[in-house]
Amino acid sequence: MTDEIYRMPATELAARISAKELSPVEVTDAALERMERLDPVLHAFCEPTHDLARSTAANIAKRISHGESVGPLAGVPIAIKDLIAVKGVRTAMGSPIYRDFVPDEDDVAVERVKAADAVILGKTTVPEFGYSGAGHNPVSPAARNPWNTAMTPGGSSAGSGASVAAGISPVALGTDGGGSVRIPSAHCGIYGFKASMGRVPMYPGARDERYPGASSWESLGHIGPMTRTVADAALLMSVLAGPDPRDRYSLPAGDVDWLAAPEGGISGMRVAFSPDWGYMSVDPAVREITTQAAKVFEKQLGCTVEEADPGWDDPFEAFWAVVVGDTDLAGMRALLDTYGSEMSPNVVDILSRNWSAEELTTAKTIRKAVYNKMWRFMQNYDLLITPTLAVPPFALYNQGPEIIDGRMLPSTAWLGFTFPINLTGQPAASVPAGFTSDGLPVGLQIIGRHLADASVLRASAAFEAAAPWASHWPSVPEGM
Numbered sequence: 001m002t003d004e005i006y007r008m009p010a011t012e013l014a015a016r017i018s019a020k021e022l023s024p025v026e027v028t029d030a031a032l033e034r035m036e037r038l039d040p041v042l043h044a045f046c047e048p049t050h051d052l053a054r055s056t057a058a059n060i061a062k063r064i065s066h067g068e069s070v071g072p073l074a075g076v077p078i079a080i081k082d083l084i085a086v087k088g089v090r091t092a093m094g095s096p097i098y099r100d101f102v103p104d105e106d107d108v109a110v111e112r113v114k115a116a117d118a119v120i121l122g123k124t125t126v127p128e129f130g131y132s133g134a135g136h137n138p139v140s141p142a143a144r145n146p147w148n149t150a151m152t153p154g155g156s157s158a159g160s161g162a163s164v165a166a167g168i169s170p171v172a173l174g175t176d177g178g179g180s181v182r183i184p185s186a187h188c189g190i191y192g193f194k195a196s197m198g199r200v201p202m203y204p205g206a207r208d209e210r211y212p213g214a215s216s217w218e219s220l221g222h223i224g225p226m227t228r229t230v231a232d233a234a235l236l237m238s239v240l241a242g243p244d245p246r247d248r249y250s251l252p253a254g255d256v257d258w259l260a261a262p263e264g265g266i267s268g269m270r271v272a273f274s275p276d277w278g279y280m281s282v283d284p285a286v287r288e289i290t291t292q293a294a295k296v297f298e299k300q301l302g303c304t305v306e307e308a309d310p311g312w313d314d315p316f317e318a319f320w321a322v323v324v325g326d327t328d329l330a331g332m333r334a335l336l337d338t339y340g341s342e343m344s345p346n347v348v349d350i351l352s353r354n355w356s357a358e359e360l361t362t363a364k365t366i367r368k369a370v371y372n373k374m375w376r377f378m379q380n381y382d383l384l385i386t387p388t389l390a391v392p393p394f395a396l397y398n399q400g401p402e403i404i405d406g407r408m409l410p411s412t413a414w415l416g417f418t419f420p421i422n423l424t425g426q427p428a429a430s431v432p433a434g435f436t437s438d439g440l441p442v443g444l445q446i447i448g449r450h451l452a453d454a455s456v457l458r459a460s461a462a463f464e465a466a467a468p469w470a471s472h473w474p475s476v477p478e479g480m
């Protein structure tokens with residue numbers, strides 16, 4: 001039964017637990033057993049919470065036996081990225097600065113999954129403060145890709161992606177400031193959804209001025225579900241979405257029926273396909289797989305698809321200046337004197353650079369230009385699809401490949417498809433599009449118009465039905 005449980009989506013687990021066909025204790029024990037077998041190899045979890053999970057599951061089981069009502073995630077195991085605060089659980093954020101930090105409050109998203117009676121299995125591995133698209137940091141073992149454990153699972157929601165792909169947890173929470181839900185979802189062959197900016201409130205993460213480093217990414221950051229199915233992501237969004245006074249960016253509720261959003265076809269939609277934004281180098285296998293995926297929208301889903309680009313120049317330098325503008329730079333630089341020698345070199349480099357006022361304000365102007373090009377472009381299209389990433393998974397302990405399709409490039413060039421959608425705040429998802437000849441996953445990014453979250457979920461579900469992926473499982477070596 002344990003092997004059957006780990007293959008069940010969250011929607012099925014919740015329904016069967018509510019119907020008393022499965023016990024939340026049985027489901028939790030199965031998840032923890034799988035963690036104990038696989039995580040010594042994967043290192044998806046930097047802070048497992050076995051006792052918390054078991055006590056939560058026992059409490060839910062007791063309430064069900066007494067005929068009490070339970071939440072929509074009752075008994076569903078969930079993994080929480082280690083940039084998201086869980087009260088009373090060590091939250092290091094991949095940094096020596098917070099090696100022993102224990103939050104005194106839950107993040108809003110954690111409050112909501114707890115209220116929905118999910119079972120928290122633990123905190124998942126991240127690069128330091130999320131400042132990377134890979135999965136290694138200075139304070140815990142590097143997360144590994146379940147499809148090939150010599151490869152990165154992507155980041156910064158690295159462990160969350162590995163946990164879901166390996167079937168340790170059916171769902172996980174990630175954060176996304178430049179692609180960090182979509183990147184590991186693509187590399188791990190799972191579904192990742194970044195809702196519109198403000199759909200899921202964030203606090204204290206990215207909002208609490210008391211914690212330099214943790215309080216970065218305020219105007220870019222999102223929290224989103226990482227799942228094996230689109231329906232599971234919709235279920236999580238039904239719990240996570242809605243305003244909160246602690247987050248000044250949070251949006252009103254009511255314009256999206258999250259559970260119904262994936263339903264219905266997308267025939268007649270106008271879809272733009274950009275294989276490279278007009279300027280990026282893309283691995284030939286990724287280009288081929290995503291081009292074939294784009295054809296599914298036209299040949300099987302009834303869409304009109306044309307190749308087109310929004311027309312901006314590469315805004316990567318501006319993106320990092322926006323990140324720095326969101327950062328407590330003085331607070332972080334003060335901590336460099338104590339911790340700098342232990343910290344990730346890429347984080348130290350960003351913090352140590354002599355940023356000028358003109359660089360920071362020019363970045364905001366470029367952000368406006370990117371958004372203005374995008375909204376004008378999207379007037380002609382219902383959806384925009386691209387590769388999620390320019391390359392398949394690559395070897396551990398790298399920030400990225402320096403050669404893509406024969407060109408020498410910065411080691412961050414592979415991330416070029418995701419971060420512009422954080423500059424614009426639009427909804428976007430990564431869906432599994434296929435596999436390379438080496439058996440490594442490739443993702444397709446689906447981008448919607450401003451606030452058109454339901455369209456992204458519906459298009460994702462339509463593609464999922466046409467090109468199913470949830471039955472594909474990696475063969476993970478066991479660590480015991």
